[in-house]
Amino acid sequence: MASRSRVTRRTVIKGALGAAGSSFIPGAAFAQGKRGGVLMVAADSEATNWNGAIAASNGVFFVTSKVLEPLADQISGGSGLKPVLATSWTPAADGRSITFQIRQGVKWHDGKDFSSADVAFSAMEVWKKLQNFGRVVFKDLEAVETPNPQTAVFKFSKPIPSQLILNALPALSTVIPKHLYEGTEIAQNPANQKPVGTGPFTFAEQKRGEFIRLERNPNYWSQNQPMVDRILYRVMADKGATAAAHESGDLHLSCFSAVSTADAVRLSKVKGLSVSTKGYEGILYTCTVEVNHKRKELADVRVRRAIRHAIDPKFLLDTVFQGFGAIATGPIPASGAPFYTTDVAQYPFDPAKAEALLDEAGYKKGSDGNRFALKILPAPFFEQTRLTGDYLRQALRRIGIDAQIETNDAPGHIAKVYKDHAYDLAIAALVYRNDPAISTTVLYRSGTPAGVPFANQYSYVDADMDKLIDQAASEINADERTKLYVAFQKKVMTDLPIIPLIDFPFLSVVSDKVVNHHNTPRWPCSSWADVSLA
Amino acid sequence: MSASPKGEGRAADYFAGRALVLVRRRLAQALPVIVLILVGNFLLLKLAPGDAVDAYIATIGGGDAGVIARLRAEYGLDQPAIVQLGLYLWKAIRLDLGQAVLYGQPVLTLILERLPNTLLLMASSVSLAFGLGVLLGVAAARRVGRPEDTAIITLGLVVYATPGFWLGLMLIVIFSVKLAWLPLAGIETLASTLTGWERVLDIARHLVLPTVSLALIYVAIYMRLMRAGMLEVYGLDFVRTAKAKGLTDDRIAWRHVLPNAILPMVTMLGLQFGTLLGGSVVIESVFSIPGIGRLAFESVVNRDLNTLLGIVFMSALLVITVNLIVDLLYAQLDPRIESA
Numbered sequence: 057m058a059s060r061s062r063v064t065r066r067t068v069i070k071g072a073l074g075a076a077g078s079s080f081i082p083g084a085a086f087a088q089g090k091r092g093g094v095l096m097v098a099a100d101s102e103a104t105n106w107n108g109a110i111a112a113s114n115g116v117f118f119v120t121s122k123v124l125e126p127l128a129d130q131i132s133g134g135s136g137l138k139p140v141l142a143t144s145w146t147p148a149a150d151g152r153s154i155t156f157q158i159r160q161g162v163k164w165h166d167g168k169d170f171s172s173a174d175v176a177f178s179a180m181e182v183w184k185k186l187q188n189f190g191r192v193v194f195k196d197l198e199a200v201e202t203p204n205p206q207t208a209v210f211k212f213s214k215p216i217p218s219q220l221i222l223n224a225l226p227a228l229s230t231v232i233p234k235h236l237y238e239g240t241e242i243a244q245n246p247a248n249q250k251p252v253g254t255g256p257f258t259f260a261e262q263k264r265g266e267f268i269r270l271e272r273n274p275n276y277w278s279q280n281q282p283m284v285d286r287i288l289y290r291v292m293a294d295k296g297a298t299a300a301a302h303e304s305g306d307l308h309l310s311c312f313s314a315v316s317t318a319d320a321v322r323l324s325k326v327k328g329l330s331v332s333t334k335g336y337e338g339i340l341y342t343c344t345v346e347v348n349h350k351r352k353e354l355a356d357v358r359v360r361r362a363i364r365h366a367i368d369p370k371f372l373l374d375t376v377f378q379g380f381g382a383i384a385t386g387p388i389p390a391s392g393a394p395f396y397t398t399d400v401a402q403y404p405f406d407p408a409k410a411e412a413l414l415d416e417a418g419y420k421k422g423s424d425g426n427r428f429a430l431k432i433l434p435a436p437f438f439e440q441t442r443l444t445g446d447y448l449r450q451a452l453r454r455i456g457i458d459a460q461i462e463t464n465d466a467p468g469h470i471a472k473v474y475k476d477h478a479y480d481l482a483i484a485a486l487v488y489r490n491d492p493a494i495s496t497t498v499l500y501r502s503g504t505p506a507g508v509p510f511a512n513q514y515s516y517v518d519a520d521m522d523k524l525i526d527q528a529a530s531e532i533n534a535d536e537r538t539k540l541y542v543a544f545q546k547k548v549m550t551d552l553p554i555i556p557l558i559d560f561p562f563l564s565v566v567s568d569k570v571v572n573h574h575n576t577p578r579w580p581c582s583s584w585a586d587v588s589l590a
Numbered sequence: 591m592s593a594s595p596k597g598e599g600r601a602a603d604y605f606a607g608r609a610l611v612l613v614r615r616r617l618a619q620a621l622p623v624i625v626l627i628l629v630g631n632f633l634l635l636k637l638a639p640g641d642a643v644d645a646y647i648a649t650i651g652g653g654d655a656g657v658i659a660r661l662r663a664e665y666g667l668d669q670p671a672i673v674q675l676g677l678y679l680w681k682a683i684r685l686d687l688g689q690a691v692l693y694g695q696p697v698l699t700l701i702l703e704r705l706p707n708t709l710l711l712m713a714s715s716v717s718l719a720f721g722l723g724v725l726l727g728v729a730a731a732r733r734v735g736r737p738e739d740t741a742i743i744t745l746g747l748v749v750y751a752t753p754g755f756w757l758g759l760m761l762i763v764i765f766s767v768k769l770a771w772l773p774l775a776g777i778e779t780l781a782s783t784l785t786g787w788e789r790v791l792d793i794a795r796h797l798v799l800p801t802v803s804l805a806l807i808y809v810a811i812y813m814r815l816m817r818a819g820m821l822e823v824y825g826l827d828f829v830r831t832a833k834a835k836g837l838t839d840d841r842i843a844w845r846h847v848l849p850n851a852i853l854p855m856v857t858m859l860g861l862q863f864g865t866l867l868g869g870s871v872v873i874e875s876v877f878s879i880p881g882i883g884r885l886a887f888e889s890v891v892n893r894d895l896n897t898l899l900g901i902v903f904m905s906a907l908l909v910i911t912v913n914l915i916v917d918l919l920y921a922q923l924d925p926r927i928e929s930a
Contacts, residue, residue, distance in 0.1 A: 104646060104692055113650035186660075188653030243664065249694060264693050265704065265880025267780045288780055293875040293884060296759045297775060304767045304774055437648065466648045467640025467893045475644070487651060495652060509644070510652035 092285050093589035095570070098298050098310035099289040102264060107248040108230040109182045112189050114339055114487075117227075117581035118311060119289060122270055123165075124253035127156060127175070130226040130338045130490065130577045136393075137222060138576075140583075141175070141231055141254065142208075145222065151215030151532035154222075156208045162277045164233050165258045172208040176200035177234035179210065182242060189494055193224045219534040223491035226338070226578060256282035256585040265291055276585065283572075283588035295319065299565075302329055308567045308589070311580035316439060317378045320563045328568050333380050335579030336561035337391040338490055342384050343377075343444055345555040346473065346482040349515040353428055354480065358417040360552045363481075364403040365410035366455045367448065369557055376443040381560030386545040387496055389488050389559040391577070395541040400549035410455045421456045429458040434483040436469055440560060441483045448483065474509040485560075486510060492541050497525045500544075500553060516553040609918055616917075620910045624903065628682060631902050632675050635895055641667050642691045645892040665691055678899065687900040692892050697900035700885065705904070707777050708870055708881035712863075714797055715804035720859065722805065723812020724852075730813065731820030732843055743817075746810035758803040758876040765799060772798050775878035800877040804870065808862060815858055819851030826850075853924060860916035863909055 099119065105111050108120040127142035142156040162170040179200050183190035196216050201209040210221070231254070236247045251259050254277070257270035268289040272282055290307070292298045292314070299319040301307045303326060315323065324331040345363065349355045369383040382390065386400050419427040430452065434445030445461055452459040459481075464472055472478045489495045498504065502517040524547060528540035548556075564580070566573055572586045573579065643661045647653050662668045666677070681688055687697035730742040749757075766774035773779070778793045823829065824847055832842050871883035882901055889897035 101649070102693070103649070104694060111650045115649060115651075186657070188647075188650055188657050191654050191656055243660075261781065263880070264695070264700070265884060266776065266878075269781050290775065290780055290878065291880070292775060292878045294755070294759075294878070296755070297762060297876050297878060300759065300762045300767050300774055304770065306774060464639060465891055467642070467645035467891075468638060469640070470644040470648050471640035476639070505655045507658060508653070508655050509647055 090588060090590065091283055094286045094288055095284045095584075095587065095589060096306065096308045097287060097289045098292045098301065098307050098314045099268065100292060100295075100298070100310075100312065100314045102262075102268070102291055105243075105248045106251045106259070107182075107232065107242075107245075108251075109178055109232045110186045110188075110243065110248070112187055112227050112230070114312065114578075114581055117578075119268055119270075120230075120251055120253070120259075121255070121581045122257040122287060122584055123251050123255045123259045124230050124232060125255045125583065126226055127229040127231065128222075128225040129582055132337065132577050135222075136490075137225060141170070142225075147218030147222075151218060152212050154210045154218055156210070158206050158208055159277060160206055162254050163275055164235075164254055165252045165273060166233075166236075168233065168235055169205075170231075170233075170254050171205035172202040173205070174231055174234045175208040176202050177238060178229075178231045179208075181237070182232060183228060186242060187228060189224075189489070190228050192498075193220060193228055193494060215530070215532045217493075217530070217532050217534070217537050219537055220491050220493050220529075224489075224494055227489055227581075228494075256583050257287060267291060278585055281585040282583075283586065284584075287584070299323060302326075302565050302567075305567070307565075308570050309564065309573070311562065311564045313439070313562045315563070315565055317380065317563070320380075320565060321378055323565050330566055330568065332564045332566055332574045333561040335564065335574030335576065338577030339487060339581065340389045340391060340559050340561055341438075341485040341487050342387070342389060342556050343381075343440055343558040343560060344384075344484050344486050345448065345557065346479075346484050347514055347516075347554050348477060348480050348482075349553070350477060351430075351480050353417075353419060354430075355515075356417050357551060358413045359419070360555065361403060362410040362413035362417070362455065363452065363457075364552060364555050365406045365413065366451045367555075367557065368405040368451070370405070372444060372447055373558055376440055376447060377558055377560055380563060381558045384556035384559045385549075387488075387499070387548045387556055388492060388541070388545060392488055392490075392492075394538050395492060395545075397542045397545050399542070400546050401552075403552075407455055414455065414457075425456055426458040427456040429460065430480040431462055432459050432481045432483065433462050433464065433469060433473055433479040435485060436464060436466055438485050440558075441485050444557065445483045448481070470509050474511070474513040475507045477506070477513060477515070484510070492544065493529050497529070497544070500548060501525045512553075514553060516551075518551060518553070521547055521551070521553075608921070612917060613914060616910065616914050620906075623910070624906050625679075627902055627906050628679065628899055629675065631899055632678065632895065635890070635893060635898060636671050638893065640893060642893040642895065643667060645894075646691075649892075674895075678895070682899070682903065687903065688896040690889075690894060690897045690900075692889060692894040692897055697896050700897065701882065701900055701904055704880055704882050704885050707879055708874070708883060710777075710793075711797065711800055711804065711870060711873070711879065711881060714801045715808070716859065716862065718801055718805035719808040719812055720855070722809045723855070724816055724848075726809070726813040727816020728820060728843060728848060730817045731824070731847075732839070734817075734821060739817075742813065746813050749806045750810035752807070754803060754807050754872045755876050757806060758800065758873055761799045761803055762876070772796075774799070777879050800873050800879060803876075804873045811862075812855060812858065815854050816851065819854050820847055823847045823851045849923075853920070856916055856919055856923065860913045863912045 101115060103111065103116045106116060106120050108116050108124050125140050127140060128137040129140050130136060131138045141159050143159050144157045146155045158172045158175060164170055179194065179197060184194040184197050196212045196214055197210060198213040199211045201211060233252055236252060237245055256273050256276045258273050260271040261269040270287040272285045276282060292301065295314065295316050298310055299315040302323055320331045323329050347354050347360060353359050373379060373381055373383060385398050388396050390396055414427055421427055432445050432448055435441040449459040449461055473482045486499065487495065495510065498511045500521055501512055502522055504511040504513065506513065524540060524544050528537055528544060531537040531540055564574060569590050571588045571590050576582050642665055643658060646661065647658060666674060690697050690700050693700060726742050730739045733739045762774045765772045773796050777796055782792065784792050829842060829847060832846050870881055871887045874881040874884040886898060886901045
């Protein structure tokens, strides 16, 4: 069957960014800059803990991915994986083990030899026990055998999908040194504040609230890398000041939308600067309307579909997102190969249909023109989620739903939505982490205890959905598994337990002096060993 | 002592004795105030939805139930609130401010690291605001009702009504981005190896814009206060006497009127001190200065009770000390005032 026509998908660069886009001269991507120089980067926050093996988070990786390395990193095309600390991986046919060949001749920054023992220690003691996502992905990991320093064999207690483990490697397989952590309280180890790794840069100095200094690792295993001598992260709390620092030339680079969307549009026209939405394909966010099914109105699928029909995603994309993003077709973004499908239910912008659905569900307009009232809680972490909340309020009022906005700060929002369930609708930005089983299906599977954020705290319970998710989680055949996730996407878009709206990348502002940037799908969280300054 | 004339020595002794009584009385008053502040802030932060673990989990993009439970136990957040308060007060009595949840460092270290930056910024901007306020206030009072007076007052009002962050950003755009005269962020050059006078000069250059931004907002208050005080004193008999003696206008203004009009300014100085601690959150953020204001803001946003209470504790001490000094100054400036 021919796939249904898709809602207009646009490339992320538009209008004002045409100029910026053109500054990505094809040849420049492979240009070789000079050795040396200091790369000046803005950091909009500082992590509590720099141990990327425990806190698998973009904010942590932004700094520590230059110091600590994973077994493999993400690239676009091919297998999607680039060998880093592992040189190859071979899953067993029975799904009960994966054999990793470990890179030889690698040394930790303190001079000790790196070996498969470090991998085994990290996997068993840290990823499986302490990591925020690893506890799910590695839950069936029984042991890691190290027959020799170049081999690590991951043994699982039952057959597991190797596809999931491999997809998880870029974000969840950061290796930390066994000799510094063994026998200590890992979560409290002082090395979490000053990490020792195998990466192209060493963690030299940090002054909280001021800067983080990384220095070139002269003994890096990849010959002639890294290119720059030093990376200096300047901690900047204010988006306006960050934009000014780009203009004055004090910064080479800022990532994760450290400037406002409006400033990004302006800076893209400044000579010597460009704005990039590339390099985020592997860490896209989906702006999503979260729905509390405890509200009897919202438990009715017709009401949820009405809400989706009342929203004009094209308008939202053009105004709130300034064109930086694409209309979401489902729970997995278009870059989520091989799982992504467009063969799902569509909900075109149609307020009349929305009103008809609400009438049909039995919620007729009252004398004041309203059917019922709803409370919207937009997540405060992003400019986009806050503004989407404002838009949604107006869109719902148009179809006779009296919507009110309630704003909270970050912990307040987390507690109200995910712990106390004191919301009707919430606007979230949910990240897709390269495999649906890492942090996507948890949004739809029932049974999550209250208090776990970015999970099904929606009181949505559907036996078929649970079954589908569980089947996919244990399916060891990659093709079969992909098919199950296609079915999953269809089910999500038919039931619409929560409502995906826009897939959006972060924005980077980068100086033309920087060579080799934004060339991998999760570039801000990559090693930057090849980055240089012209 | 013996070298000084007898009468003067006795006066000094009397003043010192009075100061001691005052210090003792103030300390006795301060103690319940500090306890109230600590308990009040603890309760306020407890009333706010969400705790430090919610905030942390949000920053790392989520985690499963096991990780969340482990963190709560680690931070002692699994205890009932009353037990947490008790534990905290017990630690505060022993002057142990605890460990910052946010940065995994002792709170005291964190505060002592940031305090010099904030104090430097505050001292320089208060001095500037005070100095400018005196100059402009005197100038306006001496030309009361004339265009110069109106101009000064209007300008003061405009600057006063301008939001601090905007003023800061505009100064950055003009003096750092367009003219490239001054550095736009930080307290000193990042990871610099400067020492001695070169470092002092570097810090001074970095302080210019934030100091001006912060001072401009407060200049209006001091200026208005100075102007009003001057006008009041100008109407007193002794000024007429001075004029009759044939003293110059300058001498009357600076030597006779100003000293008698400056008392409300000193009061304001003491009051402003507390405000300046808060006002600096914005300026510290805009200029990326690692100071106490920003730390306080971050600890509220992250529900880091230990850091916040540590800062409140230190700030309370600071404000109480400054007010004590102001009271002592009063007695010096105007002997008629009993240091009550």
